[in-house]
Amino acid sequence: MTGMEEARARALLEVGPGASLEEIHQAHQRLRRLLGDPQGLFLAPGMDEFSEEATARVLAEVEEAFQVLCRVHQGASPPAPRPTPVLEVLPRTGVELRKVREQMGLTLAFLAQETCVREDFLAALEADDFVRLPPVSVSVRGFLGAYLTALGLPAESIAPAYMARYEAWRAGR
C-alpha cells in the first residue's frame, strides 16, 4: 500500500536511523498532537498552503511514515496508535499525573527533553517529593507548567491546586 522509503519516513517523523521504536512512537504521537489541532498556534489556516486539504495530506504522510518505520522495526503490523486519554477527572496529585503520562506512553526522559526541565525534578513533581524540588515557588510553577503543557493537559486548571499543596508544605516546614 505504500511506496514511501524509509529515509523519507524518517525525515517526515524527524527521527534518526538509530531511533528506537519508543522514540518513533513518541515522534508520531507528538506530530499527531501538533498537527491534529486546527487551532494550533503554529498553523496559519488563512494561507492556502495550510488549507484543510494540505493538513490532511501532511497528517496522512505522517501516518504512513509511522507505519513504514514500525514495519522496519518489527517486521509486522504497527500497534494501534495510543489515544490521548480521555480524562473524566483532572489529575491532582503527582501519582495521578504519572498515571496519565504512563497511559500516554511517554517516558520521563522524553519529557525532560521536551520541557528542558531536569528529569529528577520531573520525577520529584510526580512523587510529590517537594523536598527534592528547588526551594523557589516560581521555579516549581515553571516546571509544573512545562510538564503539563508537554502532556497536553490544561495547566490553568491543574496547576493552582498542585501549587497550593506545595505552598502549604513550604509554610509548614
Place this chain on the structure above:
Amino acid sequence: MRIWAVGGGKGGTGKSLVSHGLGARLADRGASVILVDADFGGPNQHTYCGLRKPERTLGQFFDEKVPLADLVVETRIQGLRLVSGNVNAQNTDGITFAQKAKLFRHLRKLPADHVILDLGAGTSYDVLDSFLEADVQVCVIAPDALAIENVYLFLKNVKYRQMTRVLSETGLRDRAREVWKHRTDHGIATVDQFLDHLRAGHPEFAERMDGARARLSIQLVLNQIRDMGQAEVGVAVSGAIQRFLGLPAVCAGHVRHEKDLWRRPNPDTPVLHHGAAFTLRQDLDAVAGAILAARADQP
C-alpha cells in the same frame, strides 16, 4: 567568511536583539564579527552596542560612495565591530538591484569571520534578496500567532522571489508568464505544480532551482518565550515550514524573555553586558552554537 542575514517578516519579534546577540556571542567565542545594521526602517544596533550617535552610517556607502570598510567602527565588545544604520535618513527605500549586488560584493571583502546583517521587518525585495544572498539565513519569531503567520508569509515571499530570480537568470520570465496565464490548459492549480511544469520543460531551470534551494537553510530562532512550555513552538514551526512550505528549516533554539533588558546602568553599557541579561546571553550562546554546528558541514 560567512554572511548571516537575520530576518523574519514581523516587526517586534526581536530581530535586532538576536542579530546583536549572535554577533556578541560569536565575538565572545573569539571570532572577528562585523554587525551591519541593514534595518533601513528602524536602525538601532548602535544603541544595543552602547554607542550614542553613529558618526558613520551605511547610508554613506550608497549616497557618498564611502568604502564599506571605512564605515566599520569599534564597539565596546571585544571582537565585535559595527556598520551603523542610517538614523538620520528620511527615505532609504528603492535601493537598486545593482546597489544591492555591490553591497554584497563589498560585504564579502570585509575583514571578518562573520558579517551579520540585521535586515529589519517586512518583505520588500531589499530584504528578500539580502536574505537569499546570505550564507546563513536566520528567521526570528515570537510565540504568538501573528509572528508565526508572518514568518510563513515572509518565507513564502522568499520562495517566490527565489523562483522569479531563477526565471530571470534563465531567461524564462516571459515563458513562465504565458504558462501561468494559461495554467488551466496545462492542468496547473498550484504554484508547486507550476514549478513542476517549468522544471519538466526546462532542465536548465530545474538545475538552477536545485542549486538555489541547496543554498537555502533556514535557522529559526524562537524569541521572547515566557515559559519553557513555549519552547515547543520553535520545533513545531520549523516542522511546519518544511511540511507546508516545502523549505528546509531547523529550530536553532529559543531565547527567554527578559523584562529588565533595558535597565542597564547607563546608556554606554552594551545591552547584553549587564547582570539582568544573563539568561539572554546564555540562550543566545546556545543558539549561536547550534547554528555554527548546523553549518559546520557546509562549504
